[in-house]
Amino acid sequence: MKIKFTKMHGAGNDFVVIDAINQAIAFTPAQWQYLADRRFGVGADQMLVVEKPQAADVDFRYRIYNSDGGEVEQCGNGARAFVKFVTDKKLTSKHAIKVETMSGIIEPRLEANGQITVDMGPPILAPEDVPFDTTDLLSKAEGEETLWPLDIKGETYWIAALSMGNPHAVQVVADIETAPVREDGVLIEHHPRFPKRVNAGFMQIIDAHEIKLRVFERGAGETLACGTGACAAVVSGIRRGLLASPVKVQTRGGELSIAWAGNSSSVMLTGPAVTVFEGEIEL
Numbered sequence: 001m002k003i004k005f006t007k008m009h010g011a012g013n014d015f016v017v018i019d020a021i022n023q024a025i026a027f028t029p030a031q032w033q034y035l036a037d038r039r040f041g042v043g044a045d046q047m048l049v050v051e052k053p054q055a056a057d058v059d060f061r062y063r064i065y066n067s068d069g070g071e072v073e074q075c076g077n078g079a080r081a082f083v084k085f086v087t088d089k090k091l092t093s094k095h096a097i098k099v100e101t102m103s104g105i106i107e108p109r110l111e112a113n114g115q116i117t118v119d120m121g122p123p124i125l126a127p128e129d130v131p132f133d134t135t136d137l138l139s140k141a142e143g144e145e146t147l148w149p150l151d152i153k154g155e156t157y158w159i160a161a162l163s164m165g166n167p168h169a170v171q172v173v174a175d176i177e178t179a180p181v182r183e184d185g186v187l188i189e190h191h192p193r194f195p196k197r198v199n200a201g202f203m204q205i206i207d208a209h210e211i212k213l214r215v216f217e218r219g220a221g222e223t224l225a226c227g228t229g230a231c232a233a234v235v236s237g238i239r240r241g242l243l244a245s246p247v248k249v250q251t252r253g254g255e256l257s258i259a260w261a262g263n264s265s266s267v268m269l270t271g272p273a274v275t276v277f278e279g280e281i282e283l
């Protein structure tokens, strides 16, 4: 079976995007892994699938697969690539669309300057909904945020646990360049207190309106940028009293901007989306 795809990226977080409205697909986890493989396949952090919606009043269904082949709830950088893809392929004539995901509806829109803003919905803060197991843990409060101790290799890291539809553990580090993102990231991802695993974010505060961020993503390893990771880091920074909206997020792949008015308001993610090439692959 030959499949048409588009290779895209958002701040260096790269994607294989597949139109499943005009071609039928049903892949095994091994086939998703093959597509994501940088040597034997196309190469991507995530695969994004465009489907017809199931719910009423929604334009599309957006499905997301990590490079390990697992389907996940949300991908912020991918949402920007998604709206560029459906616009470029003329699957819609709208510049603002409603998209159904595993974790609810998000609303990406094309800005006049070519950037894309996504209404990612409100953050989910209750530990049981992240999900994060707090049994017998003693938390500490910082501003409005609750920080939890996480034991990694005999050391205690104080993390904020929150969800943007997908789970995140965010910690503040003094220097992003020397932070043990890969070594500790994989241990945090698989920590038994996160039953669905977790994306591990490491943020360095530059000032109230700017951070540097690296994320070790669940199911994909360290990526050049993580959109939901940027949302989670900024929400936790604002709740800790360290940041004020809007916040510029410097990642290794480019710049994102996050705005959040607090409480149950939506987190707004702005950044680029780029098409790299089109192709066809035999599966």
Ligand SMILES: N[C@@H](CCC[C@H](N)C(=O)O)C(=O)O
Pocket: 013, 045, 046, 066, 072, 073, 074, 075, 076, 077, 078, 166, 167, 199, 217, 218, 219, 220, 223, 225, 226, 227, 228, 229
């Ligand atoms: N790169 C993404 C997040 C993709 C999913 C994540 N790895 C997970 O498993 O939750 C983003 O831009 O948000």
